[in-house]
Amino acid sequence: MTAGLELRGLTKRFGAKLAVDALSLEVPVGSFYGIVGPNGAGKTTTLSMATGLLRPDAGTAVVDGVDVWARPLEAKRMIGTLADGVDLFDRLTGEQLILYTGMLFGMPRPVVIDRAGDLLALFDLEGAAGTVVADYSAGMTKKIALACALIHSPRVLVLDEPFESVDPVSAANIRDILAGFVRAGGTVVVSSHSMDLVQRMCDHVAIVAAARVLVAGTVEEVRGEQTLEDRFLDLVGGRRHEEGPEWLRSF
Amino acid sequence: MVAVLLRLRFRVLATTLARSPLQLVAVILGAIQAVPILLACGAGVIALSGFPPDIVRTTMITAGSLVVVGWLVIPIIVSGVELTLDPHKLAYFPLRPRTLMLAQLLVGLTWVPGGVTLLLALFSAFAYRGSPDVIPVAITAGAVGTLLAVAGSRMAATVTGNLLSDRGVHVRVAVIAALAVVVLGPVVVAIAVGLGGQGGLDAAAQVMSWSPVGAVWAVPGDLALGRPGEALASAGIAVAGVVAVLAVWRIALGASLGHRGTGALRASQAGRLGAFRIGPSSPAGAVAARSLHYWFHDPRYARQLVIVPMMPALMLLWAAVTGVEGIGIAAGPAVAGLLPLAVFAGISFDGTAFAAHLTAGVRGRDDRVGRLAAMLVIAVPATLAVQLAVTAVLNRWEDLPALVGMSIGVLLTALGVVAVSSALLVIPVPRPGRNPFSGAAGAGMTSIGGSYAVTGATLVLASPALVLGILSVVLRSAAVGWVALGAGGVLGLAVLLIGIRIGGALLDRRGPELLTRLRALRG
Numbered sequence: 186m187t188a189g190l191e192l193r194g195l196t197k198r199f200g201a202k203l204a205v206d207a208l209s210l211e212v213p214v215g216s217f218y219g220i221v222g223p224n225g226a227g228k229t230t231t232l233s234m235a236t237g238l239l240r241p242d243a244g245t246a247v248v249d250g251v252d253v254w255a256r257p258l259e260a261k262r263m264i265g266t267l268a269d270g271v272d273l274f275d276r277l278t279g280e281q282l283i284l285y286t287g288m289l290f291g292m293p294r295p296v297v298i299d300r301a302g303d304l305l306a307l308f309d310l311e312g313a314a315g316t317v318v319a320d321y322s323a324g325m326t327k328k329i330a331l332a333c334a335l336i337h338s339p340r341v342l343v344l345d346e347p348f349e350s351v352d353p354v355s356a357a358n359i360r361d362i363l364a365g366f367v368r369a370g371g372t373v374v375v376s377s378h379s380m381d382l383v384q385r386m387c388d389h390v391a392i393v394a395a396a397r398v399l400v401a402g403t404v405e406e407v408r409g410e411q412t413l414e415d416r417f418l419d420l421v422g423g424r425r426h427e428e429g430p431e432w433l434r435s436f
Numbered sequence: 437m438v439a440v441l442l443r444l445r446f447r448v449l450a451t452t453l454a455r456s457p458l459q460l461v462a463v464i465l466g467a468i469q470a471v472p473i474l475l476a477c478g479a480g481v482i483a484l485s486g487f488p489p490d491i492v493r494t495t496m497i498t499a500g501s502l503v504v505v506g507w508l509v510i511p512i513i514v515s516g517v518e519l520t521l522d523p524h525k526l527a528y529f530p531l532r533p534r535t536l537m538l539a540q541l542l543v544g545l546t547w548v549p550g551g552v553t554l555l556l557a558l559f560s561a562f563a564y565r566g567s568p569d570v571i572p573v574a575i576t577a578g579a580v581g582t583l584l585a586v587a588g589s590r591m592a593a594t595v596t597g598n599l600l601s602d603r604g605v606h607v608r609v610a611v612i613a614a615l616a617v618v619v620l621g622p623v624v625v626a627i628a629v630g631l632g633g634q635g636g637l638d639a640a641a642q643v644m645s646w647s648p649v650g651a652v653w654a655v656p657g658d659l660a661l662g663r664p665g666e667a668l669a670s671a672g673i674a675v676a677g678v679v680a681v682l683a684v685w686r687i688a689l690g691a692s693l694g695h696r697g698t699g700a701l702r703a704s705q706a707g708r709l710g711a712f713r714i715g716p717s718s719p720a721g722a723v724a725a726r727s728l729h730y731w732f733h734d735p736r737y738a739r740q741l742v743i744v745p746m747m748p749a750l751m752l753l754w755a756a757v758t759g760v761e762g763i764g765i766a767a768g769p770a771v772a773g774l775l776p777l778a779v780f781a782g783i784s785f786d787g788t789a790f791a792a793h794l795t796a797g798v799r800g801r802d803d804r805v806g807r808l809a810a811m812l813v814i815a816v817p818a819t820l821a822v823q824l825a826v827t828a829v830l831n832r833w834e835d836l837p838a839l840v841g842m843s844i845g846v847l848l849t850a851l852g853v854v855a856v857s858s859a860l861l862v863i864p865v866p867r868p869g870r871n872p873f874s875g876a877a878g879a880g881m882t883s884i885g886g887s888y889a890v891t892g893a894t895l896v897l898a899s900p901a902l903v904l905g906i907l908s909v910v911l912r913s914a915a916v917g918w919v920a921l922g923a924g925g926v927l928g929l930a931v932l933l934i935g936i937r938i939g940g941a942l943l944d945r946r947g948p949e950l951l952t953r954l955r956a957l958r959g
Binding site: 238240264268270272273275278280281284285288291294315317334337 | 708709710712717718719721722723725726729730733734786787788789791792793794795796797798799948949951952955
């Protein structure tokens with residue numbers, strides 16, 4: 186059986202810094218896979234290489250049997266990407282942005298218009314459909330980007346920080362949508378800082394630190410008897426037990 | 437505090453340049469440009485010093501006023517103006533407006549354009565060599581004039597920035613259009629005066645000398661002509677002008693330091709698809725619709741459209757001043773070239789939003805075709821309208837085939853060149869949603885270097901149509917004019933198609949690397 190997403194020896198160096206060091210990861214088809222790690226661990230770099238946004242120095246990324254860097258057009262049709270740290274074409278209205286994304290994938294306009302309506306309703310953005318994305322809040326921007334990632338009905342979703350600055354109600358709705366997607370046989374990869382969320386939501390998890398995978402497997406395997414957060418802190422280290430310098434507490 | 441801010445600004449500049457050798461080269465090229473300007477203007481001042489005082493006075497008022505108006509207008513129409521000490525970025529720190537103003541003034545004066553202006557303004561006192569008593573006054577006037585120019589430029593940038601920052605997208609475009617009209621008004625009036633017959637320049641200078649932009653330059657001339665009363669009055673107007681500029685600037689700066697953030701959100705329903713409803717339903721069609729939408733909804737693009745009315749107005753003015761009609765009728769090819777060249781690094785305007793094209797696996801060819809189609813929809817009617825208008829004004833209908841040939845040739849060639857250059861070049865531009873008048877450090881210089889290369893390539897590749905067109909106009913040969921039209925169309929189309937091919941292949945091969953560079957600029 187082929188993996189939904191298979192990363193083999195992905196490596197990326199920025200100048201003197203090795204951002205991702207021969208990272209390998211296998212995401213089974215139909216899994217809800219969480220990737221957690223401290224800031225600067227290489228999560229965004231890894232996901233960028235997996236989705237064709239950043240050319241790896243070495244290694245391969247394979248989506249459902251298709252090599253992302255050897256057959257990019259074919260692979261990209263199967264991936265829905267939410268990239269972190271990129272802007273949107275934010276002079277467009279939310280509806281226009283979804284429409285634009287769909288048409289970039291070569292979908293016919295009537296189909297895209299239909300689906301755009303569904304997605305706007307799904308993400309509770311109907312009231313802001315005609316507002317330019319530049320005027321959206323951070324959470325609404327994240328939701329419209331997520332809607333754009335879904336428009337071409339991908340098989341594999343690669344979502345970098347999908348819950349950042351999203352309000353709790355929307356976050357719960359998005360979780361339901363993603364869970365439904367997985368139940369239907371889709372594969373979801375999310376990166377997140379929220380251990381709690383990953384422990385409750387995902388069935389698989391990888392802990393990434395210092396450009397490598399420290400541990401990967403089902404959530405139960407990885408956390409054992411501990412919570413995922415405790416396991417993470419044990420592995421990654423760097424926890425301090427102090428209250429900060431004295432001047433910070435004397436007003 | 438001022439010293440800290442100045443150090444910060446040069447620190448940012450040094451870091452930006454260290455990260456990009458290409459940008460360093462561009463900055464050096466830009467700085468080198470200052471040398472011929474200095475030499476030419478210096479020689480002009482020396483030559484002028486041999487003329488009688490009334491000619492010196494008229495020339496100084498005209499030149500000085502143009503410089504001040506230029507400084508006022510440039511932040512409104514040109515992208516990438518230095519604003520490292522952007523008040524919005526510094527709003528977190530407890531800074532007085534006065535400190536920031538002084539720092540921004542010094543930044544202006546220590547960078548190439550400000551330095552060149554100051555040097556020339558001071559040296560222009562040499563023109564009054566005939567009346568040595570006036571020279572100290574002329575030097576003072578030069579210093580005050582430079583202060584007026586640089587402070588006026590900052591005032592214009594801050595005021596327009598404030599006007600734009602809190603408004604919806606449509607309002608911003610409207611403000612730009614309004615400013616364009618305000619800027620164009622005097623130019624049109626000047627044309628009317630210039631076309632009104634002889635002595636136009638003298639009359640214009642006389643008017644300028646009583647306006648805040650020209651008064652300061654009139655002071656030494658009035659003294660040299662033995663008119664102390666008028667000199668005093670002009671000096672009064674000049675000082676009042678400087679004080680007013682500083683006051684307005686200070687108020688505007690205080691307002692922009694006082695708040696950050698964007699306007700409130702209005703709910704609005706789906707269904708307004710605009711350009712996306714028309715046009716082919718394909719990736720290229722989508723790119724075309726999006727580009728077209730941006731040309732009219734993104735101030736950074738919309739501002740380029742100001743070229744369309746401004747170029748013919750300016751060129752007709754020059755034609756009237758110099759008496760060379762050829763300058764006027766060249767407005768068509770000028771607009772045809774400048775509109776595409778305005779976006780010679782078009783992907784930089786996308787910023788990291790370009791990632792959407794990568795994740796959707798858009799073919800490079802579709803990307804190129806879409807952007808060019810949008811440009812054609814705008815540039816073809818604009819070019820033809822401008823060409824017809826200037827031809828009608830100057831009544832040179834017999835030259836129309838040659839002129840249209842040159843325009844079409846330049847337009848198609850420029851589009852082909854830009855199809856390649858915008859797949860190669862990434863320049864720092866203001867981010868969408870930010871003040872469109874702010875720019876990254878050294879951005880002006882990089883843009884200038886890149887646009888030189890692109891302009892040069894366009895001129896070389898369009899030279900057959902240009903040479904034939906000029907021959908036809910000079911020889912008054914209609915036959916050569918029709919050949920120019922044919923050459924412009926055929927060769928231009930060839931360059932366009934080759935440009936799409938090369939640019940598309942570049943995007944296919946280097947798309948991810950482009951995104952990496954765009955991300956680096958996003959910081």
